[in-house]
Amino acid sequence: MSDDLTRMTAAEIAALIAGGEVAAVEVAQAHLDRIAAVDQSVHAFLHVDTAGALDAAKAVDAARAAGTVLGPLAGVPLAMKDVVVTKDLPTTAGSKILEGWHPPYDATITRRIKDAGIVMLGKTNMDEFAMGSSTENSAYGPTHNPWDLSRIPGGSSGGSSAAVAAYEAPLAIGTDTGGSIRQPAAVTGIVGHKPTYGAVSRYGLVAFSSSLDQAGPFGRTVLDAALLHEVMAGHDPCDSTSIDAPIAPVVAAAREGAELSSLAGVRVGVVRELGGEGYQAGVVASFEAAVETLRGLGAEIVEVSCPNFDYALAAYYLIAPSECSSNLARFDGVRYGLRVGDDGANSLEDVMSITREAGFGAEVKRRIIIGTYALSSGYYDAYYGQAQKVRTLIARDFTAAFARADVLVSPTSPFVAFGIGERIDDPMAMYVNDLCTLPASLAGTPAISVPCGLADGLPVGLQIMAPAMADDRCYRVAAAFEAATEHVLASIPELS
């Protein structure tokens, strides 16, 4: 264990605080200092809440002094993606159109992390409205990958992944609509999990695509992610799509996976369609080595075929834009956020139009236009309707595959982190980042990304997918894998 509080895992920090060996305020201050030192070059945060973080930490210290039994993550700092609504703190979703908006309420997950005594350091950068794979679509400038500041940290939750990889926070929350937790985790060498759709409340997530959005944890270890997962998850009566069932025992699964160091009896399916042509050679090599590691742990490796996964990208880029075209309609300058052109001469429609023109970035506009078109009378069946059918077929592919395997594996992303600016002018080159992560999004099934080595000196992620409600399988296999491999973050270059 390092003496540097920022180098510790969340589990270690929580144990020190609970044992009275370190004050939560010290922990918070150490991370605020780290942010002050490195975030000018990383730009993971859009807003740092120094006063709020120290107050929350003081409250934890006071509770401990009063003899209150602390929660498993009490006093541990966390970075919150700016798509999650936080009462009285800015929430921009990476967009100019929400600049200056201070929500009057907390998201359910915000409330849960506050109730757990987790110390929220601030809000992290992201692709505008979570649309993107590089965080370059933020209206507030890109975030830089701490492995190589000239590269992207993944997206859309790139601020969160970069904050954790840069030791600015041991934990972060992201949201994943088509891969926005897993791909950033992969390209920054950390752990990120997209829970089963409905396992974590969406109440208070600024919606991108309602039927796909799901919040989840980032950590530097599988156990840390699991600890945060259990704080976030659970039924919420404010979210109709929230599942009213016990939370999957992910912490126990992570501990068990690490302790047993064996996957004997576990059938691991390698998805034929998620690999091969178009995948970076180093990524493929790392993935193949990872599969051998799993075999070495006693897992039975089977190959499975999910033919409809080939249509996931097309289906996703109809469903997500369609839902976003409706979800983003509310940003019209009438009630909150940006208003442009209200000069007394322009009509109401003009003001709405001018505001949206000024407030939304290019990628958001692109998707609104695609979605508006796809939902139009006469096109609905051919586009949105057809995409929903593909979604059903993909879910069936999963069901068939899970009859033969307990978990499925693939690379998390076909590539390692690419350079900032490299793909921004080519939407298709950007969209293929999500090839491996989209099927689980469309099926609503859980998937985790765990580091599995380096390619050309940059991290590669292993994606482990499980059936709906079996999030614990992801954590168990990921923890066993993590215990059997050297952690890639050990080789991250020091930030100046």
Add this chain to the structure above:
Amino acid sequence: MNYADVIARYEPVIGLETHVELSTASKMFCGCSTEFGAEPNTHTCAVCLGLPGALPVANETAIESTIRIGLALNCSIAAWCRFARKNYFYPDMPKNFQTSQYDEPLCVEGYLDVEVEGNTVRVGIERVHLEEDTGKNTHVGTSGRIHGADYSLVDYNRAGIPLVEIVTKPVPGTGALAPEVAKAYVTELRNILRTLGVSDVRMEQGSLRCDVNTSLNLPGAEWGTRTETKNVNSLRSVERAVRSEILRQAEVLDGGGRVTQETRHFQETTGDTRRGRSKEEATDYRYFPEPDLVPIAPDPDWVESLRVALPELPAARRVRLRDEMGVSAEDLVQMSNAGVVDLVGITTFAGAPVGEARNWWLGYLAQKANERGVEPPDLPITPEQVARVIELVSSGSLSVALARQAVDGVLETGSDVDEVVAERGLKVVSDTGALEQAADGAIAANPDIAAKVRGGKLSAVGALVGAVMKATRGQADAAAVKQILLDRLGVGS
């Protein structure tokens, strides 16, 4: 233009879309109050303001009420259905989409029989679906409309109130009776909704709003182009709107013109309709299933239990009024002509003697309706409230004069009977001491009249009774006052 002449040459087809605000305690998708008349924007929250991140949760009572409406209208109840988003930009809609139902309504394929001049007309019900109401815009400026307004105000208290839309099938073949059929349908529908207890059905407050579709065709020809008339805010207006639209369209057709498919607005003052938004620039609402809500799959056993538990509906009540309460056929016709059959029925079944109920609705309340230029059911008083007034009279708490004051109070303030009685201090003065004092005062002030009464002209006592009633602000029982006066004048029995 002569209406009979028009009807001789053209056949009208009508159709009605009725929006009913449910009287649930909370809104459709959040916990905010649905109370009418609160300070603007005080019954709002993150959900009904459509703030980023907020999510809807469907109000189960609203779903139940909608199913009960469907059952009362002889509809099939969907085994599985969904909400859908209706997308369009308008500042009274916080999300710029309305959560509604599209191709999967909760209730379909029903009917409602209405009686008009001795004929039973079956009005087909196409669908009954559930949605959320929008906020309310007030356009400030001379035009009163959004175009040309100096500024506009939006009140989101109404946004998210559960709204049921009941759509009829086109109703052909009613001929000259089309306006009456339209009115009879809304009347009967309103009676049913009131009987179900699912809505205040107050047209003047907008908790029941009606759009009337009208078209004309030559006999034997295909149906004509229809117009949709909005702003029809009373039962009387329903009838007037159809009649005026029939006349207007006939004039257009007679002149060789073409009826335009458009929205028209009924003008309460002139009784005609004015052109509104043209449907030719049809909006594409880009409906799609609401991903933030789960499908509704009502348990068939539950639906059956709702069906069994439906209250007696107005048609059955009318039969019972006749058969059990002994209301004569003549009385029924008289009540029917006055539009008060169901009001009398509900008042009666709320506990009032049928004769009293009849007298109030055909007497004082009919007069009040007439003064206000509305139909009796449009009066802002419920049959239950009238039954309560009758109860207070028969228990001796109120005299008839006081009861009328109580009714006036309800009509003026919208408060409940007991509130009005309490606020205005309406009660019969039964304190004998106070009455005797007032009687003595009246005798002293009117020595001539007192002398006449003492002299045996007992009828003259009326003037003294009047003086005492005035002194007690009408709160004394006139019979008791008379007796006290006679006693004190030494001519009591």
